[in-house]
Amino acid sequence: MWRRGALVVLVGVLAAGLLPAGGASEHEAVPDEVRLTLFLGPTALGFIPLLEAGEVAGVPLSYELVPQPDVAVSRILAGETDVAALPVNLAARLYNGGADYRMAAMYLWGLLYLVAPEPVTLEGLAGRRVYVPGKGATPDLVFRFLLEKRGVEGVELDYSLPPAGLAQAVAAGKVDYALLPEPFVSRVLALREDLVVAFDLQAEWEREVGTPLTQTCIVVKGEFLQEYPVFWKEVRRAIEESIHQVVADPDGATSSPVVEKLGLTSEIARAAIPRCRLSFVPAREARQAVEAYLGVLLEYAPGSVGGALPPAEWYVE
CATH class of the missing domain: 3.40.190.10 (Periplasmic binding protein-like II)
Incomplete structure (x- = not known):
């Protein structure tokens, strides 16, 4: 309208x-x-x-x-x-x-962040399940590019939830490691005091590519x-x-x-x-x-x- x-x-x-x-x-x-x-x-x-x-x-x-x-x-x-x-x-x-x-x-x-119970590096995600909204969407592509550039293996990517549903699952304590865009990051942080922004995908991108995301x-x-x-x-x-x-x-x-x-x-x-x-x-x-x-x-x-x-x-x- x-x-x-x-x-x-x-x-x-x-x-x-x-x-x-x-x-x-x-x-x-x-x-x-x-x-x-x-x-x-x-x-x-x-x-x-x-x-x-x-x-x-x-x-x-x-x-x-x-x-x-x-x-x-x-x-x-x-x-x-x-x-x-x-x-x-x-x-x-x-x-x-x-x-x-x-x-x-x-x-x-900037928009993309990993929320988790504690700060973690990309390498520290090996062996963990990370929920990502939308297979093949740009957040997924950026995240997979960074994992590949760092040589990180063994990260289980779960695409089963759309952005809003993923944010709800995180807020309810059903998901701990999630790649989220704003405003979902701010919403889940306001609802779960035990979560932090584990890392900033924009900063990781610039470190690898040399230009801002x-x-x-x-x-x-x-x-x-x-x-x-x-x-x-x-x-x-x-x-x-x-x-x-x-x-x-x-x-x-x-x-x-x-x-x-x-x-x-x-x-x-x-x-x-x-x-x-x-x-x-x-x-x-x-x-x-x-x-x-x-x-x-x-x-x-x-x-x-x-x-x-x-x-x-x-x-x-």
């Missing part, structure tokens, strides 16, 4: 009625609205101030919070959104499949870039400022009523923000890290990235 942000009365708009205050040049049109698609949950946390503002440089913002990737995919394939936050491999797969949505920036650099990126419709190149800079600036505000003041951001719309409580959102590693990095600057990540996925599951690394033009200047 699309939500329309508050309309902003523009003061000092030229007679042509085309300029956002402080925005694009007087000869460039701006859209009637900016359409934004986000997943419910922690990947939308950096957008809280922007969603609360409901506009970009005077142009109304419409946003949709989707529960599943297939909904976001349908919006993109139909060209019904201008900007979206997507898993990096999904964004690459869609572009390789012909959807002209280009990577504008990396945004979320890229997880969620921001994409923009190619047609939007072409029609509104100057206004796009306003959109990009608004997103970057929103993310910075959340990182700088997580208490203030998570007190917003928008948090509840994301399917999170203020307490869980506040706990999850540091572990999400939110940081806006322009696409061209993030390219090396993105290609390192996609290269591993390409080796383990070529279909997960669309069979090839995206070309240079995928990365927005």
Whole structure:
């Protein structure tokens, strides 16, 4: 369901009625609205101030919070959104499949953690059963890559529970070793005092690969870039400022009523923000890290990235 942000009365708009205050040049049109698609949950946390503002440089913002990737995919394939936050491999797969949505920036650099009764190394998992949500999903691929790189054998990977079911089993004390993404990490830690974050998959990845683990990126419709190149800079600036505000003041951001719309409580959102590693990095600057990540996925599951690394033009200047 699309939500329309508050309309902003523009003061000092030229007679042509085309300029956002402080925005694009007087000869460039701006859209009637900016359409934004986000997943419910922690990947939308950096957008809280922007969603609360409901506009970009005077142009109304419409946003949709989707529960599943297939909904976001349908919006993109139909060209019904201008900007979206997507898993990096999904964004690459869609572009390789012909959807002209280009990577504008990396945004979320962390989500995956192993929770356990005590701190443990990858090598210390030998002989243990570790529950992993979704065989062949990106958390599984990253985890198996790290085990292989370290030469760790004898880890029994159990894929029998989906993410929500796995989190419930951990919270109920039925599972002790589990690979979980946020916000499930924060939820189970709040319910079980005997659990800790045993290790950070992002840190393990960077130790092995030499670049950060890229997880969620921001994409923009190619047609939007072409029609509104100057206004796009306003959109990009608004997103970057929103993310910075959340990182700088997580208490203030998570007190917003928008948090509840994301399917999170203020307490869980506040706990999850540091572990999400939110940081806006322009696409061209993030390219090396993105290609390192996609290269591993390409080796383990070529279909997960669309069979090839995206070309240079995928990365927005």
